[in-house]
Amino acid sequence: MKRIPLPLWVTSILLYVFLYAPIVVVIVYSFNAARHGGPWRGFTTRWYATLLDSPDKLAAARNTLELGLASTAVSTLLGTGLGFGLARYRFPGKKLFSWLMYVPVVIPDIVMAVAMLMFYALMREWLGLFELGMTTMIFAHVTFQVPFVAIVVRSRMVGMDPAIEEAAHDLGASSLQAFVRVTLPMILPAVVAGAMLAFTLSLDDFVVSFFTTGPGASTLPILIYSSVKRGITPDINALSTLIVLVSVAGTVAVALLQRSPRAQRGEK
Amino acid sequence: MFTPKRFALAAVAALALACQKQEPAPAPAPPPVAKEPCQLNLFIWSEYIDPEIVKAFEAKEGCKVTIDLYEDNESMIAKLQGGGTSLYDVVVPGNYVIPVMTKLGLLAPLRKENLPNLANLDPKFVSPSFDPGNTHSVAYQWGTVGIYLRRKPNQKIDETWGLLFDPAKKPGSFLLMDSIREMMGSALKYKGYGVNTTDKTQLQQVAKLLTDAKKRSQGFEGGVGGKNKVLAKAITAAVVYNGDAVKGTKDDPDTYYFVPREGGILWVDNLAVPAKAPHRDAAEKFINFILDPKIGAQLSNFNQYATPNKAARAFVTPEDLTNPAIYPPPEMMAKLEFVTDLGDDNRLYDELWTSIKSK
Amino acid sequence: MAARTRRPEIRFGEHLTWAGEIARSALTSGPAIAWVSTFLLLPVLGIAFISFLSRGTYGEIQLPMTAGNYLRLAGFGVLGFDPQYPVIILRSLVLAAGTTVVCLVASFPLAFFIAGLAGRAKQIALTLVVIPFWTNLLIRTYAWQLLLGPDSLAARAAVAVGLAEEGMPLYPSALAVYLGMLCAYLPFMVLPLYTAVEKIDWAIAEAASDLGADGVRVFRHALLPQVMPGMVAGVILVFIPATGQFVIPDLLGGAKTVLLGNAIQQQFGASRDWPFGSAIALVGMAVVLFGLWFQARAGARTGEEGPL
Numbered sequence: 041m042k043r044i045p046l047p048l049w050v051t052s053i054l055l056y057v058f059l060y061a062p063i064v065v066v067i068v069y070s071f072n073a074a075r076h077g078g079p080w081r082g083f084t085t086r087w088y089a090t091l092l093d094s095p096d097k098l099a100a101a102r103n104t105l106e107l108g109l110a111s112t113a114v115s116t117l118l119g120t121g122l123g124f125g126l127a128r129y130r131f132p133g134k135k136l137f138s139w140l141m142y143v144p145v146v147i148p149d150i151v152m153a154v155a156m157l158m159f160y161a162l163m164r165e166w167l168g169l170f171e172l173g174m175t176t177m178i179f180a181h182v183t184f185q186v187p188f189v190a191i192v193v194r195s196r197m198v199g200m201d202p203a204i205e206e207a208a209h210d211l212g213a214s215s216l217q218a219f220v221r222v223t224l225p226m227i228l229p230a231v232v233a234g235a236m237l238a239f240t241l242s243l244d245d246f247v248v249s250f251f252t253t254g255p256g257a258s259t260l261p262i263l264i265y266s267s268v269k270r271g272i273t274p275d276i277n278a279l280s281t282l283i284v285l286v287s288v289a290g291t292v293a294v295a296l297l298q299r300s301p302r303a304q305r306g307e308k
Numbered sequence: 309m310f311t312p313k314r315f316a317l318a319a320v321a322a323l324a325l326a327c328q329k330q331e332p333a334p335a336p337a338p339p340p341v342a343k344e345p346c347q348l349n350l351f352i353w354s355e356y357i358d359p360e361i362v363k364a365f366e367a368k369e370g371c372k373v374t375i376d377l378y379e380d381n382e383s384m385i386a387k388l389q390g391g392g393t394s395l396y397d398v399v400v401p402g403n404y405v406i407p408v409m410t411k412l413g414l415l416a417p418l419r420k421e422n423l424p425n426l427a428n429l430d431p432k433f434v435s436p437s438f439d440p441g442n443t444h445s446v447a448y449q450w451g452t453v454g455i456y457l458r459r460k461p462n463q464k465i466d467e468t469w470g471l472l473f474d475p476a477k478k479p480g481s482f483l484l485m486d487s488i489r490e491m492m493g494s495a496l497k498y499k500g501y502g503v504n505t506t507d508k509t510q511l512q513q514v515a516k517l518l519t520d521a522k523k524r525s526q527g528f529e530g531g532v533g534g535k536n537k538v539l540a541k542a543i544t545a546a547v548v549y550n551g552d553a554v555k556g557t558k559d560d561p562d563t564y565y566f567v568p569r570e571g572g573i574l575w576v577d578n579l580a581v582p583a584k585a586p587h588r589d590a591a592e593k594f595i596n597f598i599l600d601p602k603i604g605a606q607l608s609n610f611n612q613y614a615t616p617n618k619a620a621r622a623f624v625t626p627e628d629l630t631n632p633a634i635y636p637p638p639e640m641m642a643k644l645e646f647v648t649d650l651g652d653d654n655r656l657y658d659e660l661w662t663s664i665k666s667k
Numbered sequence: 668m669a670a671r672t673r674r675p676e677i678r679f680g681e682h683l684t685w686a687g688e689i690a691r692s693a694l695t696s697g698p699a700i701a702w703v704s705t706f707l708l709l710p711v712l713g714i715a716f717i718s719f720l721s722r723g724t725y726g727e728i729q730l731p732m733t734a735g736n737y738l739r740l741a742g743f744g745v746l747g748f749d750p751q752y753p754v755i756i757l758r759s760l761v762l763a764a765g766t767t768v769v770c771l772v773a774s775f776p777l778a779f780f781i782a783g784l785a786g787r788a789k790q791i792a793l794t795l796v797v798i799p800f801w802t803n804l805l806i807r808t809y810a811w812q813l814l815l816g817p818d819s820l821a822a823r824a825a826v827a828v829g830l831a832e833e834g835m836p837l838y839p840s841a842l843a844v845y846l847g848m849l850c851a852y853l854p855f856m857v858l859p860l861y862t863a864v865e866k867i868d869w870a871i872a873e874a875a876s877d878l879g880a881d882g883v884r885v886f887r888h889a890l891l892p893q894v895m896p897g898m899v900a901g902v903i904l905v906f907i908p909a910t911g912q913f914v915i916p917d918l919l920g921g922a923k924t925v926l927l928g929n930a931i932q933q934q935f936g937a938s939r940d941w942p943f944g945s946a947i948a949l950v951g952m953a954v955v956l957f958g959l960w961f962q963a964r965a966g967a968r969t970g971e972e973g974p975l
Contacts, residue, residue: 044783052780055773059799062810066802069813096375118699125695128679129688135702139956144707146955148911148928150935151948155710157390164391172395183706186699188904195900196862199893206680208899215681215691229788229865233793233858236903240800240854251387254395255349256374261803266354266377270532270803281800287801291794296787368726382936385726408725408939481835488923488937508746527839527921542816542836651724658938659744666751 063284070277083097087278096247097279104260105173108242109250111181116235118182119189123173123234124223126190127197144184145191153251156180160252173254183241188241197270327641346371348590351378351387351396353577356449365597371590375414381405387413394584397591403438403576404446404647415444416581422592425599428619433576446595447558447616449551449608452574452636452644453531453665454567456480456553457545458538461562463571469498469568471545474518475524480544484521486528488661489633489647490573491518494547503645506653515660519667528665538563551613554633558612565633571643576583576616580626608634706931718945726939735947752930752947756954759927761769763909764914766848770905771898774848778860778894782867793861797854804851808918811847813837815919839921847915856901864898903959910955927951 059248073082091097126138144152160170170176208218226229246261253262260279267276346369350357354377362373378384381402388399393414401409420426426434426446428600433447455472457479459465470477473495484492493503495514505511522528523662526543535556537665548556553565579598581591597603603621614625614634628634636644650657683691718736723729741752741828781792815821816839825831837843867890875889913928922929927947934944 044780044938048780048783051776053704054573055777056795059796059850059957061814062807062850063799063802065810065813066806069810118702120696121695122699125692125697129692129695131689131692131696134692138697139960140708141700141703142907142956142959143711143952144703144710145907146910146952147707147711148931148948149716150706150928150932151711151945154386154390154935154941155714156706157386158713159706159710161391165711172391175800179706186703188665190699191904192859192862195859195896196866198896199863199866202679230862233862236794236797237855237858240797243801243805246805251390253376255351255376260379264803265805266379268803268809269530270355271381275744276806280806280953283802285706287798288795291798295413304750380936382939384936385939411725412727441763486917522923524925525921527923529922530918540816617917623696649725652722654938655940658933659746659749661750662751662925662930662933665923665929666755 063180067281067284068278070114070274070281072274072277074274087215087275091275091278091282094275096258097260097275099256100258100263101279101283103174103257104243105292107177107259111178111185111242112235112239114178114237115182115185116189119186119234119238120193120227120231122186122190123193123230124197124227126221127194141187143192144187147184149245149247152184153180154249156183156248157251169253172252172257174257175258176252176254177249177257179249181245182243184248185238185241186194187229188237191235192234193227194232196227200226341548346590347587348373349395349397349587350375350594351384351392351399352376353378353400355401356577356611358606361603361606361610363596364603365594367401368597369590369593371593375569380655385409385414386411388582390427393582394586396582397402397585397587398594399580399582400448400577401445401580403436403578404649406438406578406580407647409580410439410444412582416583416585416588417443417597418446418581422589423596423599428599428604428617430616430618433616435449436576437575439578439646440479445580446581446599448577448598449611449613450574450576450616451550451613451634452545452551453485453572454526454534454540454633455545456548456556456563456565458541458560458563465564465566467566467568469570469572470495471568472525473498473521475520481526481542482524482545483534483547484518484525484545485531485534485547486530488657489548491528492636492661493573493645493647494568495521497573497643497645498568500570503573504648504650506656508649508656511548511660513655515664518664522664550633551611554612554628554631557633567636567640567644569643571640571645574641574644574646576646684735692724693889713943715949717942718949720939720942722942726941729889736943737950739943740946750948751925755925755930756927756951758924759910759912759951760954760958762848762912762926765845766909766912767856767906768851769845769849770852771902773853774856774901777857777865777911778897781857781861782864793858796857799850800854805914805918807850808847808915809833809851811843811919812836813845815843838919839923841920843919844916847919848909848912851912852905855904855908859900860894862898863894863900867893870899879904893900906907907959910951 069080070087071083071085073084074080124143126134147155156176160172160176161169205218205222208222213221244261245263247261250262250265253259263277264279267273270305311642340363348371350362352375360368362375365371366373378387384399384401385405385408387652388396388409389412406415411586423446426442429447431451435441436447437572441444455469457465468474471477472482472484487591489503492511496503496505496510496518499510499514499517501507501510512635527538529546531547532552534543535548538545538546539556539560548565550565550567557563557565573580581588581595585591595647598607599617601617601619602623604615604617605623608615608620609628610632612628615621620630632640678688693906699727701773717728718856719734720728721733721735722730739779740752742748742752744751771773775935777796781789781796784792791926819837821834825837826833831837870888871893872885875885880888911928911931915933916924916926917929931944934940934947
């Protein structure tokens with residue numbers, strides 16, 4: 041493994057600072073005493089206290105997490121399968137379907153939201169299914185997440201040396217065994233990266249969620265979007281700060297809990 | 309720790325969890341004997357109702373209220389068209405979309421026998437031009453669109469739209485409102501035209517005016533954003549809704565709101581019941597509750613917008629009643645116009661707005 | 668079907684009949700394709716159909732079928748000929764291309780940096796790139812407004828250097844918009860690029876350098892081809908969504924211009940002309956897909972793999 045040269049350290053740290061600058065602003069302003077999110081008025085922690093007192097915000101946070109985890113799980117499964125299948129196998133119409141998989145990436149949010157809304161309305165008329173709510177949101181999120189996961193996974197597969205898989209097959213492994221024991225560990229970074237992308241997409245989605253949700257299933261982005269239109273109030277900043285803190289804590293915890301599994305999987 | 313097997317397990321678990329959380333379908337018409345627990349699904353603009361009012365209604369009627377938010381009339385209409393008519397019980401449309409919603413069959417007629425408090429409405433809002441007979445809507449709050457700015461002590465302000473549209477005037481940095489009819493309507497008033505005109509020459513003049521103003525401005529912003537930027541001293545002047553402006557002036561007395569002397573837009577937001585509302589009785593109880601004088605006043609005191617409820621005026625904060633920013637004097641009221649939906653002629657405004665923004 | 672025979676072939680070490688390959692495709696790609704086809708492609712066909720319908724007086728979608736929306740897109744408006752929409756589409760493409768370039772430039776150092784870290788640090792560093800994106804984009808963009816406001820550090824520095832006026836914020840401006848776009852799309856470039864960089868066979872680079880190649884040549888010929896798939900994936904994942912982006916340009920550019928996203932939003936929103944909005948969306952999507960197809964063809968000639 042290459043040692044990291046100093047200029048690279050400096051550039052990267054600067055980029056991280058750039059990425060986190062707005063986060064720092066959000067954290068600082070979550071202690072702003074100005075009610076309507078105006079300029080700095082003094083230090084207070086009361087917005088954190090009121091957060092715990094707002095059932096609608098807590099419900100929205102819970103909905104957002106549920107939505108994100110469920111949709112990410114499903115879309116990562118589907119997307120990994122798609123990425124793998126497109127990289128390895130041929131079938132009639134493959135070219136056409138490959139291009140059609142781009143549609144969720146190319147389509148503007150509002151068009152997708154409207155398209156799904158109309159689809160659900162039609163399904164409701166014909167089949168009585170798909171009342172707007174959490175499930176319809178999950179289905180909609182999975183739909184736009186799948187291609188992102190697939191694109192990342194496939195790009196990793198394309199660059200991979202097939203010799204190891206071939207060796208596994210030569211040694212008598214069945215297709216499933218070869219996939220689970222050999223291929224999957226090798227593409228795992230791409231699968232995880234795809235999952236993180238999918239989760240990010242879900243957490244930040246407003247338009248599709250707004251149009252496919254039902255009463256009581258509001259998510260944080262919907263709540264935040266409405267509040268933001270009124271002006272970023274400190275309690276929104278407090279909520280975002282908590283999200284960041286929880287994510288960072290979770291990441292560090294997960295990393296610390298791992299006991300050098302990477303060496304076992306043959307990672308460099 | 310992160311093995312493929314566990315990952316698959318987690319995925320399946322998440323999927324199972326997701327399937328369990330299916331939102332229940334709205335309750336169908338209840339059997340005549342049993343009394344269903346009272347529920348109300350309110351679909352409303354954010355920060356437009358006092359949470360205390362909601363709690364009071366819940367306590368009085370024993371109802372559970374869920375609140376969902378939207379930020380513009382068209383999103384709400386789109387949601388209703390896509391099946392929301394059977395999800396929500398009360399919506400809050402602006403005056404210009406009510407005829408449209410009625411024609412599209414999105415609203416249920418109001419059963420007047422359930423609304424005794426209708427009598428409290430100010431005559432101006434009884435049977436308005438956009439909803440004759442109040443068949444589908446009841447006024448909720450009303451107000452104006454004007455200029456909100458920060459002024460230096462003892463500075464004399466020329467109360468005209470020309471502050472923004474006349475290149476000779478230099479009001480400092482300013483923002484325009486990112487809303488087609490409000491902004492174009494204000495410019496039309498400056499030129500002395502009607503806000504609902506379909507005269508191409510007039511409209512093109514106004515488009516030129518706005519394009520030039522845009523170049524001198526710091527951009528377009530929603531009403532609240534503009535008010536916040538003025539408060540934050542990032543901008544000197546902005547086009548805002550009066551309620552937001554009044555909240556701003558209370559925060560910072562160096563700021564000031566006025567409707568320019570040429571006149572402007574008058575808007576009314578209304579309560580309405582979607583066509584297939586699942587809890588129609590609760591919806592009408594809620595509307596009647598809002599029409600109560602004390603509740604109407606509480607609402608306006610919270611919002612700093614004007615109440616259409618004549619009986620409520622007795623309980624509105626006295627200084628609000630005399631504030632011309634909330635209740636314009638009669639001479640100004642005569643110069644304020646409702647925006648109406650122009651049907652096929654909407655396209656004129658749309659094309660011009662696109663070109664104003666685009667050039 | 669000359670290429671495929673009935674005899675079992677060996678592909679990637681597996682003995683597969685054609686039927687076996689189809690079965691495996693169905694198992695792996697099938698679910699995803701079925702899902703997206705049902706939930707999105709069919710509705711999008713519906714949107715395409717709507718783009719040929721007309722807008723009723725109250726904003727309803729109705730017959731008759733007409734090509735009027737497409738004529739309007741070409742510039743034939745009620746007020747005369749004005750090719751606004753081709754300009755709007757071009758503007759969006761330019762912004763997306765600029766964003767992609769900026770993201771590429773920023774992602775390379777980050778990807779190499781993260782790949783060069785040890786085990787746990789690598790994971791943490793990678794997730795740290797993504798965490799800011801779990802706060803809402805709107806909030807982050809508003810935070811940029813504060814960061815670029817008239818009293819901010821950045822503004823004061825710019826005034827000191829003479830690049831800005833006293834008391835004026837650094838937005839709305841093109842710089843602010845690109846900063847915001849970079850901030851929004853960085854992980855979509857870093858993550859795919861990183862997955863490629865992580866698997867680089869450094870032996871090739873070392874061999875090249877041993878044989879006398881200088882740094883630039885080593886990069887171009889030994890490293891770049893290895894990261895190309897990741898790079899292409901990243902470019903796709905940034906460029907395409909960026910063409911539809913309008914919230915960031917509105918917040919940091921003063922909403923003074925119309926991009927593809929604005930135009931579509933306006934038709935589905937304030938103007939309630941869904942047929943026209945559908946037409947704009949379809950043409951926008953077609954333009955982007957065509958660009959992709961063109962790039963894939965050009966890439967195929969030089970032997971590069973397309974992204975999907």
